[in-house]
Amino acid sequence: MSKRFTGSFTQQEPIPDDAIEAALRVLRSGRLHRYNVEQDEVAEAALLEQEFADLTGARYCLAVASGGYALTCALRALLPQPGDKVLTNAFTLAPVPGAIAAAGCVPVFVEVTDALVIDLEHLEAMIAQSGAKILMLSHMRGHICDMDRLMAICDSANVIVIEDCAHTMGGHWAGVVSGRHGRVACYSTQTYKHLNSGEGGLMISDDADLMARATILSGSYMLYERHLASPPSSAFDGIRLETPNCSGRMDNLRAAILRPQLRKLADQCAAWNARYHVVEDGLRNVPGLKVIERPEAEDFVGSSFQFLLPDFGPDAIAGLMARCLARGVELKWFGGAEPTAFTSRYTSWQYAPAQSLPQTDRVLDGLMDMRLPLTFSVVDCALIASIIREEVLAERS
Numbered sequence: 001m002s003k004r005f006t007g008s009f010t011q012q013e014p015i016p017d018d019a020i021e022a023a024l025r026v027l028r029s030g031r032l033h034r035y036n037v038e039q040d041e042v043a044e045a046a047l048l049e050q051e052f053a054d055l056t057g058a059r060y061c062l063a064v065a066s067g068g069y070a071l072t073c074a075l076r077a078l079l080p081q082p083g084d085k086v087l088t089n090a091f092t093l094a095p096v097p098g099a100i101a102a103a104g105c106v107p108v109f110v111e112v113t114d115a116l117v118i119d120l121e122h123l124e125a126m127i128a129q130s131g132a133k134i135l136m137l138s139h140m141r142g143h144i145c146d147m148d149r150l151m152a153i154c155d156s157a158n159v160i161v162i163e164d165c166a167h168t169m170g171g172h173w174a175g176v177v178s179g180r181h182g183r184v185a186c187y188s189t190q191t192y193k194h195l196n197s198g199e200g201g202l203m204i205s206d207d208a209d210l211m212a213r214a215t216i217l218s219g220s221y222m223l224y225e226r227h228l229a230s231p232p233s234s235a236f237d238g239i240r241l242e243t244p245n246c247s248g249r250m251d252n253l254r255a256a257i258l259r260p261q262l263r264k265l266a267d268q269c270a271a272w273n274a275r276y277h278v279v280e281d282g283l284r285n286v287p288g289l290k291v292i293e294r295p296e297a298e299d300f301v302g303s304s305f306q307f308l309l310p311d312f313g314p315d316a317i318a319g320l321m322a323r324c325l326a327r328g329v330e331l332k333w334f335g336g337a338e339p340t341a342f343t344s345r346y347t348s349w350q351y352a353p354a355q356s357l358p359q360t361d362r363v364l365d366g367l368m369d370m371r372l373p374l375t376f377s378v379v380d381c382a383l384i385a386s387i388i389r390e391e392v393l394a395e396r397s
């Protein structure tokens with residue numbers, strides 16, 4: 001009898017007890033709205049912002065309703081004109097081009113490489129071709145490109161970088177916190193990311209004007225002085241009446257459950273990487289299967305695992321997915337023509353002008369993906385890798 005895996009790829013860990021206690025305190029107070037505070041009380045949302053700013057070394061931090069909201073808000077705060085082109089990765093999640101569209105801008109996609117990062121040569125070509133002045137850079141599935149080269153390219157072309165760090169919270173490039181290269185960075189605290197508040201987002205930047213606008217946009221009313229990690233009130237003077245309130249605040253309940261989780265982030269990242277490396281070791285040297293080689297400078301967070309089946313073709317991939325699923329291993333495929341669940345590709349985002357990206361098509365056609373929730377043990381991860389290994393070999397024979 002072949003072994004079967006019985007864990008759930010969508011089951012995250014429970015919310016830790018100290019976070020539940022913090023949530024109960026907020027619930028008992030009734031003051032869930034971030035600006036509903038007693039005399040001298042500091043809101044959980046404001047404390048979370050201060051702690052996240054401290055953790056990342058950013059001057060300012062703003063907590064909002066979701067990662068996608070943070071991306072839209074960051075882009076709007078850069079004051080693009082309606083119809084402006086914004087560059088982004090062709091390989092990313094739907095909320096990224098969605099954020100560009102929500103800000104009234106037009107996504108322009110850049111090719112992905114076999115290492116699953118943005119293609120820097122194509123980026124240079126697309127900067128020149130499109131004239132775009134903003135790049136929304138998505139560190140999709142935690143893969144970080146050569147950030148020194150990327151910033152050199154963008155700086156020399158006066159392209160402002162917004163970093164989408166939904167999968168790199170806790171990661172670094174050459175020792176620099178992921179999110180500290182661009183003008184502004186956005187993180188998600190949605191259930192499947194590195195902190196879990198159901199929904200939620202965080203934005204960091206050192207740019208006082210941008211963060212003042214983002215704070216008003218997020219729905220601060222004229223209560224922005226209740227923030228701890230926001231720019232001085234002088235930064236708001238010129239913009240507070242001309243910036244719309246596009247309500248998208250984080251509440252104290254979610255902030256309360258995030259603060260204890262933030263203190264454990266480094267340990268959680270180490271736990272993800274232990275699992276990642278077990279899967280990686282188990283899938284090395286399987287004929288037909290390519291693991292993604294990670295650069296030395298990339299200190300990533302292995303909360304999900306990707307591999308390539310470059311020569312399989314759609315039928316063999318469908319066969320492999322069915323065989324793995326029958327043994328409890330749920331693989332996702334980025335090559336499907338129709339979007340399924342969370343997985344879609346750039347051709348599915350038809351509100352964006354059509355583009356032909358042959359390199360991205362080739363990579364996505366062979367790209368497999370799975371989550372590695374921390375409810376999996378390292379033993380589970382070894383079993384998952386051995387199941388995939390056996391089924392890849394079986395599918396090829």
Ligand SMILES: *Cc1c(COP(=O)(O)O)cnc(C)c1O
Nearest residue numbers: 066067068093095140166188190
């Ligand atoms: C989840 C995710 C987002 C959006 O985050 P939400 O909090 O779900 O809005 C953005 N980019 C990437 C790459 C993501 O995975």
